[in-house]
Amino acid sequence: MRLRLRVWRQGQDGAAGGFRVYPTPELNPNMSFLEMLDVVNDELTLKGEEPIAFDHDCREGICGTCSLVIDGKPHGPRRGVATCQTYVRSFRDGDEVCIEPFRARAFPIVKDLVVIRKAFDRIIEAGGFISVRTGGAPDANSLPVAKDVAEMAMDAAQCIGCGACVAACKNASAMLFVAAKVSHLNLLPQGQPERERRVMAMVRQMDAEGFGNCTVTGSCEAVCPKNIGLEFIARMNREYAAALLKGKT
Amino acid sequence: MRLEAKIPGGSLAEKWGRFKDEARLVNPANKRRYEIIVVGAGLAGASVSATLGELGYAVKCFVYHDSPRRAHSIAAQGGINAAKDYPSDGDSVRRLFYDTIKGGDFRSREANVYRLAEVSVKIIDHCVAQGVPFAREYGGLLDNRSFGGAQVSRTFYARGQTGQQLLLGAYSALARQAGLGAVRSLTHSEMLDLVVVGGQAKGIIVRDLVTGELSRHAADAVVLATGGYGNLYNLSTYARNSNATAIWRAYQRGAAFANPCFTQIHPTCIPMSGDYQSKLTLMSESLRNDGRIWVPKQKGDRRPPARIPEQERDYYLERMYPSYGNLAPRDLSSRAAKRICDEGRGVGESGLGVYLDFAEAIGRLGADRIRERYGNLFDIYHEITDENAYEAPMRIYPAMHYTMGGLWVDYGLMSNLPGLFVLGEANFSDHGANRLGASALMQGLADGYFIAPHTISDYLATQRPEQRPGIDHAAFAEAEASVRERIQRLLSVRGQRTVASFHRQLGKIMWEHCGLARNAPGLERARGLIAELRDEFWRNVNVPGSAGGLNQSLERAGRVADYFELAELTCQDALHREESCGSHFREEHQYPDGEAKRDDEHFAYVAAWRHDGPDRPPVLLREPLAYEEVEFVQRSYK
Numbered sequence: 001m002r003l004r005l006r007v008w009r010q011g012q013d014g015a016a017g018g019f020r021v022y023p024t025p026e027l028n029p030n031m032s033f034l035e036m037l038d039v040v041n042d043e044l045t046l047k048g049e050e051p052i053a054f055d056h057d058c059r060e061g062i063c064g065t066c067s068l069v070i071d072g073k074p075h076g077p078r079r080g081v082a083t084c085q086t087y088v089r090s091f092r093d094g095d096e097v098c099i100e101p102f103r104a105r106a107f108p109i110v111k112d113l114v115v116i117r118k119a120f121d122r123i124i125e126a127g128g129f130i131s132v133r134t135g136g137a138p139d140a141n142s143l144p145v146a147k148d149v150a151e152m153a154m155d156a157a158q159c160i161g162c163g164a165c166v167a168a169c170k171n172a173s174a175m176l177f178v179a180a181k182v183s184h185l186n187l188l189p190q191g192q193p194e195r196e197r198r199v200m201a202m203v204r205q206m207d208a209e210g211f212g213n214c215t216v217t218g219s220c221e222a223v224c225p226k227n228i229g230l231e232f233i234a235r236m237n238r239e240y241a242a243a244l245l246k247g248k249t
Numbered sequence: 250m251r252l253e254a255k256i257p258g259g260s261l262a263e264k265w266g267r268f269k270d271e272a273r274l275v276n277p278a279n280k281r282r283y284e285i286i287v288v289g290a291g292l293a294g295a296s297v298s299a300t301l302g303e304l305g306y307a308v309k310c311f312v313y314h315d316s317p318r319r320a321h322s323i324a325a326q327g328g329i330n331a332a333k334d335y336p337s338d339g340d341s342v343r344r345l346f347y348d349t350i351k352g353g354d355f356r357s358r359e360a361n362v363y364r365l366a367e368v369s370v371k372i373i374d375h376c377v378a379q380g381v382p383f384a385r386e387y388g389g390l391l392d393n394r395s396f397g398g399a400q401v402s403r404t405f406y407a408r409g410q411t412g413q414q415l416l417l418g419a420y421s422a423l424a425r426q427a428g429l430g431a432v433r434s435l436t437h438s439e440m441l442d443l444v445v446v447g448g449q450a451k452g453i454i455v456r457d458l459v460t461g462e463l464s465r466h467a468a469d470a471v472v473l474a475t476g477g478y479g480n481l482y483n484l485s486t487y488a489r490n491s492n493a494t495a496i497w498r499a500y501q502r503g504a505a506f507a508n509p510c511f512t513q514i515h516p517t518c519i520p521m522s523g524d525y526q527s528k529l530t531l532m533s534e535s536l537r538n539d540g541r542i543w544v545p546k547q548k549g550d551r552r553p554p555a556r557i558p559e560q561e562r563d564y565y566l567e568r569m570y571p572s573y574g575n576l577a578p579r580d581l582s583s584r585a586a587k588r589i590c591d592e593g594r595g596v597g598e599s600g601l602g603v604y605l606d607f608a609e610a611i612g613r614l615g616a617d618r619i620r621e622r623y624g625n626l627f628d629i630y631h632e633i634t635d636e637n638a639y640e641a642p643m644r645i646y647p648a649m650h651y652t653m654g655g656l657w658v659d660y661g662l663m664s665n666l667p668g669l670f671v672l673g674e675a676n677f678s679d680h681g682a683n684r685l686g687a688s689a690l691m692q693g694l695a696d697g698y699f700i701a702p703h704t705i706s707d708y709l710a711t712q713r714p715e716q717r718p719g720i721d722h723a724a725f726a727e728a729e730a731s732v733r734e735r736i737q738r739l740l741s742v743r744g745q746r747t748v749a750s751f752h753r754q755l756g757k758i759m760w761e762h763c764g765l766a767r768n769a770p771g772l773e774r775a776r777g778l779i780a781e782l783r784d785e786f787w788r789n790v791n792v793p794g795s796a797g798g799l800n801q802s803l804e805r806a807g808r809v810a811d812y813f814e815l816a817e818l819t820c821q822d823a824l825h826r827e828e829s830c831g832s833h834f835r836e837e838h839q840y841p842d843g844e845a846k847r848d849d850e851h852f853a854y855v856a857a858w859r860h861d862g863p864d865r866p867p868v869l870l871r872e873p874l875a876y877e878e879v880e881f882v883q884r885s886y887k
Contacts, residue, residue, distance in 0.1 A: 051793065051801070060531075085632045118315070130421070131425060132422075134299070140333070140383075143377070157382050185380050
């Protein structure tokens with residue numbers, strides 16, 4: 001099968017970007033979407049053109065490096081998977097497929113499809129941790145955690161930090177990302193001492209980075225490659241309100 | 250030159266305590282004056298950066314990723330070992346130590362492995378305190394499972410995402426230090442050379458992958474935690490951008506490279522499907538707890554698995570290794586799969602695959618219990634193959650997965666270049682000729698949280714920060730010029746072949762001749778082929794674009810250029826080691842039943858290769874493996 005790719009190209013010279021169309025060579029339906037881009041890039045290279053820059057690394061859906069908005073959807077047509085786990089068999093022979101970068105003010109474009117997501121690191125630096133120094137921790141079994149609580153914390157902790165939630169949101173809100181980390185740590189007994197401080201600091205940093213507000217459209221949940229649910233945003237809102245009522249800043 | 254392992258005196262159980270008691274210390278007020286460079290932010294790099302930052306040192310942590318949370322430790326699925334003995338099934342520090350030494354086929358350093366087992370218990374405590382959501386039982390206590398090469402359940406896990414959760418724990422500790430200003434986290438930054446002044450590691454040269462600018466960074470100690478070199482095989486379970494450039498530059502600046510031929514091939518990966526393929530995906534070894542591996546007894550039996558009756562199936566691991574069964578160590582399981590497929594009994598379209606079957610476990614435990622244990626792995630399998638493993642068995646085949654070899658380090662994890670520390674998969678120290686499952690995470694975190702902070706302090710106490718060479722020193726200028734020259738060389742070839750095509754070809758040579766089974770004529774041939782290919786690369790590679798700005802082709806070209814040289818050294822090491830041990834199987838050295846024939850009389854040593862200048866053969870340095878408390882015995886899992 002073959003596809004026609006409409007790809008966003010943008011240089012580093014400050015000039016405006018635009019779409020270019022590239023017909024693919026014959027593809028094997030079992031190829032991954034990124035392997036298809038590899039093949040197209042090899043062709044471009046041999047033709048003396050610059051290959052398409054795109055982010056990728058583990059290619060097994062866990063590192064969160066790959067991005068891409070494919071036909072208007074972050075991480076492509078299938079639910080619960082990242083772009084690197086999207087396969088050519090999800091498209092039909094002859095389809096035109098539109099490929100764009102994640103777009104959000106807080107994720108500046110470097111080149112073509114590559115964006116910078118440092119804002120997420122800065123949100124974690126503001127409070128996405130439990131303050132324990134190496135050494136001196138009590139025995140791991142001295143603090144039982146109910147299985148359902150541990151499982152729910154794990155559901156939230158699965159977030160891969162890819163930023164698809166931001167790219168899908170009309171407000172470019174990072175609430176799902178922040179809510180996942182706040183919920184993971186605030187659910188666990190270990191996270192209690194910093195509970196209020198954490199949510200306040202992370203939300204403050206989220207706002208400072210220029211992410212928009214949440215209007216509960218649910219588009220983030222729909223594109224999350226780890227199926228992290230909106231209920232965590234509700235949980236974070238409660239955490240935030242409780243901290244506010246206690247006069248925490 | 251002799252390699253000094255500097256192992257402390259006393260019994261195995263006393264050594265690490267003695268080291269810590271006698272280690273030199275740096276006054277708390279002086280710590281901030283010491284600069285430490287850490288390259289890499291996987292489990293080892295992130296944990297050592299965070300811990301050194303907590304201690305008060307001035308740390309810079311460099312990663313090529315856009316965020317330190319993306320290192321490939323994140324992809325480890327199954328679990329982390331620790332000698333906690335929570336299930337009371339007979340585990341102990343001594344037993345974890347012995348299993349690891351035996352699993353490594355008696356080619357690792359005894360004192361290091363003992364220390365690893367000793368600190369393993371603290372890792373779990375620390376990670377739980379950080380909020381790592383390990384699996385729990387209904388009573389709220391931690392759950393364990395078993396892994397290859399062990400008869401106890403000592404593996405802690407977080408669904409099939411243990412590496413991710415441990416890495417996010419270490420990353421959050423690193424982020425906390427970054428927020429406090431103790432660690433500077435530099436992303437999109439690739440180390441391209443090591444700067445050595447007066448025989449000591451004193452800095453690095455870094456390329457900013459976004460702007461293309463080169464920069465110089467000086468330090469009192471340099472820590473490499475950059476992972477393994479398995480991507481020289483092209484197709485592997487590594488992340489696409491994992492690379493050997495940092496350790497290879499260090500090798501070229503004088504750091505010895507130990508046991509490069511000890512490369513692990515993992516038995517349970519999704520089989521290859523075509524030439525375009527960019528990576529192979531691992532299915533965690535933990536699946537072997539409940540999955541049974543089999544092939545048809547009859548050669549060429551093409552019936553679908555459900556139509557092959559029980560008595561016509563060969564559960565070959567259970568047959569060959571009755572006491573460990575499907576949990577036989579990785580090297581044995583991988584080789585058995587290859588042997589079975591070579592006999593023509595492999596399954597799937599290519600015949601390069603064996604079944605991993607959960608039908609019996611689903612019948613015994615129910616699909617829900619299996620989903621809870623391995624749900625995400627079954628999902629991954631489904632995404633890639635479009636097949637449902639709850640209904641039909643998975644097809645798996647071995648793939649390149651991990652490298653036990655790496656830069657040589659002493660007991661303090663310092664290379665023969667003083668001031669250069671090497672942690673995690675990048676060093677050679679703990680896994681000998683074969684690594685057991687769930688031990689890589691243990692080693693990365695042991696090195697980073699609990700070992701290197703002590704040994705680096707011990708070294709720094711001998712250094713005077715005010716005498717640290719500045720970045721205007723001639724050695725920095727020379728290193729930067731050589732990086733610049735190499736980049737220009739890559740860009741100026743403008744040949745007819747892509748970097749990817751060279752990488753693919755190199756990978757095929759290595760897989761064929763230096764993979765699961767090796768022999769002298771094959772290795773000789775591989776060396777010739779690699780030298781030819783390397784020569785063609787420098788005449789005919791096409792690297793488009795320029796050095797200013799983001800250029801992914803240039804990044805990959807530099808990494809592949811290094812793989813040629815490392816591949817040659819790997820073949821040379823495999824050729825010189827005239828024995829079979831662990832992952833290194835020389836066909837000339839086997840017992841009639843096909844088991845590996847180790848030669849302790851001649852090869853009970855670490856082979857550390859030292860660069861002796863361009864176009865000169867490397868020099869072999871031997872560190873004898875003198876065991877004080879363990880006896881060399883033939884490994885048996887039967």
